[in-house]
Amino acid sequence: MTSRIAVLASGRGSNLEALLDYLAPRASNAMVTLVASDKSGSSALALAQVRDIETSSLEMGARYEASLSDLLENHAVDLIVLAGYLKLVPSSVIHSFRGRMLNVHPALLPAFGGEGMYGARIHRAVLASGARVSGATVHFVDEIYDHGAIIAQWPVPVYGDDTETTLATRVLRAEHALLPRVVDRVASGRIKLGVDNRVSGVMDIVAPRDAFAPVSGEDLDVAIEAALALADS
Numbered sequence: 700m701t702s703r704i705a706v707l708a709s710g711r712g713s714n715l716e717a718l719l720d721y722l723a724p725r726a727s728n729a730m731v732t733l734v735a736s737d738k739s740g741s742s743a744l745a746l747a748q749v750r751d752i753e754t755s756s757l758e759m760g761a762r763y764e765a766s767l768s769d770l771l772e773n774h775a776v777d778l779i780v781l782a783g784y785l786k787l788v789p790s791s792v793i794h795s796f797r798g799r800m801l802n803v804h805p806a807l808l809p810a811f812g813g814e815g816m817y818g819a820r821i822h823r824a825v826l827a828s829g830a831r832v833s834g835a836t837v838h839f840v841d842e843i844y845d846h847g848a849i850i851a852q853w854p855v856p857v858y859g860d861d862t863e864t865t866l867a868t869r870v871l872r873a874e875h876a877l878l879p880r881v882v883d884r885v886a887s888g889r890i891k892l893g894v895d896n897r898v899s900g901v902m903d904i905v906a907p908r909d910a911f912a913p914v915s916g917e918d919l920d921v922a923i924e925a926a927l928a929l930a931d932s
C-alpha cells in the first residue's frame with residue numbers, strides 16, 4: 700500500500716525537491732500527496748504545483764490546529780515531513796502522528812537546536828562555537844523543538860574559512876541526500892519509533908568510519924546509501 704506523505708515547508712523547498720526527485724523514479728511505496736505551507740508565496744508551494752501535487756496554504760491563528768488536522772485527515776496522510784517548516788506543529792497533531800512525523804535539522808542535534816534555532820542562526824552559532832563538525836539530523840518530532848528521537852545524522856566538516864553561507868550549503872547537500880532515504884525507510888516501516896522512544900532499523904550512527912564522509916557529488920549519495928543499507932540488512 701502506498702504511504703501518503705504530507706510535506707510542510709515555509710520557504711525555499713529544496714528538501715521537498717530532493718524528496719520528490721528521490722521518490723519519483725523509484726516506484727517507491729511512498730508518495731508526496733500534499734504540500735502545505737504557512738506562507739502562501741513560498742517556493743515550496745510553487746514547486747509542488749509544478750509537480751502536480753495538491754497544495755494548501757495553512758490558516759494560522761485560532762483555526763490553525765483544527766484546519767491542519769482536518770487537512771491531514773481529508774488527505775488521508777500517513778506520514779508528515781517537516782522540511783524547513785518554521786511554525787510549531789499543534790500538540791494534538793504531534794500526538795496523532797507519533798512516530799509518523801519527521802523533521803530535518805541542519806546541525807548535529809542535540810547541539811544547536813531548540814526554539815529560535817533556525818536558518819542562518821544555526822550556522823552562525825556553530826561557527827561562533829568553534830565546532831569543527833556540523834551536519835544534518837533527521838529525527839522524529841515530539842512536543843519540544845528539535846528534541847524527538849534522532850533517526851540518522853550525517854557529519855560534515857567545518858572549515859576555518861567557512862561563512863554561514865558556505866557551511867549552510869555543505870550541510871544542505873547532506874540534508875538532501877539523507878532526508879529522502881530516511882523518509883522512504885520510515886514510510887515502508889523499515890525504520891520505526893518504539894514505545895520506549897528508541898528508533899529501530901538504523902545503525903548506531905549513520906556515519907562513516909573514516910574521519911569524514913564525502914561532502915558532495917555522487918560519492919555522498921553512495922556513502923549514505925551504503926550506511927543505511929547496512930542497517931537494512
Ligand code: GRF
Pocket residue numbers: 708709710711712713714715782783784803804805818871874
Ligand atoms: C533546511 O536547512 C532545513 O534543515 C531547515 O530549513 C532549511 C530549509 O531549506 N529546517 P529548504 O526550504 O528545504 O530549501
